[in-house]
Amino acid sequence: MTDLIKTGQKHVASGCGRIKDHMIEKGEGSWLHTNETKYLDFTCGIGVTNLGHCHPRVTKAAQEQVATLVHGQCSIGFHRPYVQLIEKLLPVMPHPSLDSFFFLNSGSEAVENAVKIARKSSGKTHGNIICMQGSYHGRTYGASALTKSKTIYAEQVGHGMPGIFATPFPYAHQMGLPQSTPEDELVKQCLFQLEMLLAQQSAPADTAAIILEPVIGEGGYVPAPSSYLHGLRQICDDNNIMLIIDEVQSGFGRTGKYFASEYSGVRPDILVIAKGIANGFPLSGVVTRKELTDKMPKGSLGGTYSGNAISCAAGVECANIMREEKILDNVKARSAELLAALKELQTDSETKHLFADVRGLGLMIGVEFVSSSKHPIPNASISNATPNNVGGRVQKRCLEKGLMLLTTSAFDVIRFIPPLTITKDEMELGCKIFKESVREVAKEK
Numbered sequence: 455m456t457d458l459i460k461t462g463q464k465h466v467a468s469g470c471g472r473i474k475d476h477m478i479e480k481g482e483g484s485w486l487h488t489n490e491t492k493y494l495d496f497t498c499g500i501g502v503t504n505l506g507h508c509h510p511r512v513t514k515a516a517q518e519q520v521a522t523l524v525h526g527q528c529s530i531g532f533h534r535p536y537v538q539l540i541e542k543l544l545p546v547m548p549h550p551s552l553d554s555f556f557f558l559n560s561g562s563e564a565v566e567n568a569v570k571i572a573r574k575s576s577g578k579t580h581g582n583i584i585c586m587q588g589s590y591h592g593r594t595y596g597a598s599a600l601t602k603s604k605t606i607y608a609e610q611v612g613h614g615m616p617g618i619f620a621t622p623f624p625y626a627h628q629m630g631l632p633q634s635t636p637e638d639e640l641v642k643q644c645l646f647q648l649e650m651l652l653a654q655q656s657a658p659a660d661t662a663a664i665i666l667e668p669v670i671g672e673g674g675y676v677p678a679p680s681s682y683l684h685g686l687r688q689i690c691d692d693n694n695i696m697l698i699i700d701e702v703q704s705g706f707g708r709t710g711k712y713f714a715s716e717y718s719g720v721r722p723d724i725l726v727i728a729k730g731i732a733n734g735f736p737l738s739g740v741v742t743r744k745e746l747t748d749k750m751p752k753g754s755l756g757g758t759y760s761g762n763a764i765s766c767a768a769g770v771e772c773a774n775i776m777r778e779e780k781i782l783d784n785v786k787a788r789s790a791e792l793l794a795a796l797k798e799l800q801t802d803s804e805t806k807h808l809f810a811d812v813r814g815l816g817l818m819i820g821v822e823f824v825s826s827s828k829h830p831i832p833n834a835s836i837s838n839a840t841p842n843n844v845g846g847r848v849q850k851r852c853l854e855k856g857l858m859l860l861t862t863s864a865f866d867v868i869r870f871i872p873p874l875t876i877t878k879d880e881m882e883l884g885c886k887i888f889k890e891s892v893r894e895v896a897k898e899k
């Protein structure tokens with residue numbers, strides 16, 4: 455073990471968990487090189503390096519920007535990459551009404567700014583915010599108050615932002631229902647519960663916004679049914695409530711469309727973006743209608759590093775690459791291959807007993823396992839309750855064979871977030887390692 459790793463173990467705050475105590479030395483395309491070996495990276499640094507590690511064109515754009523302007527503070531003036539990035543993003547917004555941008559650094563920061571804009575522009579200054587059970591919106595106090603995927607993000611640290619209510623999301627296991635429950639039924643139940651929440655707990659006049667991820671991310675990679683999103687839009691329209699769609703993880707091609715909201719066509723009042731926007735350079739954004747941001751007093755939006763020039767220059771090049779390298783076509787082709795491999799395991803007589811569900815869109819795919827949980831819901835498995843969970847064991851075996859994967863959610867889920875640029879051969883290798891690992895775990899006692 456190198457001295458630096460020892461320093462890390464001793465001095466990096468232990469509240470930050472790690473897959474392994476190794477040194478990440480270099481990232482190149484779909485590969486992550488450590489001090490010990492190299493891994494096929496199906497984590498993308500939690501859905502960030504969508505165009506592969508250190509994409510040469512993004513690197514070049516950032517290098518040129520470093521030598522031109524590093525910090526063009528947003529309260530001092532415009533800078534070129536900031537405005538150029540807006541020009542690149544305007545045509546790919548999931549709805550043409552989204553024409554007013556503000557860039558920040560992290561997803562959490564953008565989520566909190568979205569809440570500010572929703573409250574201020576709706577006139578419901580102290581308005582409540584409704585989020586989804588199973589949601590993840592970040593770790594800062596405000597964002598973690600909106601996070602309901604696991605208790606760990608806000609456990610024993612006091613109350614976060616007040617005025618937050620959670621409503622059920624159409625995810626059968628989380629609702630205590632069997633996997634076979636028809637989607638229509640889940641949607642009906644969830645919309646009913648939301649109507650009840652507005653009737654019993656948070657009056658529409660006191661509710662500023664509903665926030666959700668179009669594909670629940672950290673909560674288990676569960677896409678929101680289109681009919682649910684349409685139902686939410688209707689409830690928002692009927693009650694003068696803002697709909698905030700958080701595409702921090704699902705955006706920038708991850709699901710096979712530029713934004714996952716395009717699948718339903720539902721218009722967000724406010725869109726939150728980050729992660730894939732700049733392929734690893736810290737950048738996030740909140741996008742809404744100009745008529746809404748015009749209600750924000752001058753100086754009410756800001757931040758020292760908001761919309762950093764290098765990050766924005768990287769973002770501009772990412773948008774060029776997305777179009778010129780036909781990234782969405784690759785997502786669709788590789789997604790079909792990944793899903794076929796997972797379905798094979800799901801139906802194989804030797805492994806099918808491990809599988810509760812395979813789901814997702816594009817290259818945002820979740821596999822939920824059946825653990826040895828005593829949980830009474832058919833096929834459901836709460837990983838917190840099962841230290842010997844299947845996902846963790848599969849993840850460990852994959853790592854030993856050179857494939858890096860992440861688990862997620864309160865359930866026993868492995869998530870696949872490979873680079874959107876992954877080649878056919880790399881996908882084949884990843885699937886081979888995953889299949890071998892699942893088969894080995896299936897044979898364990």
Ligand SMILES: Cc1ncc(COP(=O)(O)O)c(C=O)c1O
Pocket residue numbers: 500559560561562563565590591592593667671672700701702703704728
């Ligand atoms: C949907 C979603 N929203 C918000 C966040 C928070 O982003 P950040 O970690 O950059 O604060 C994340 C992070 O994973 C996310 O997945």
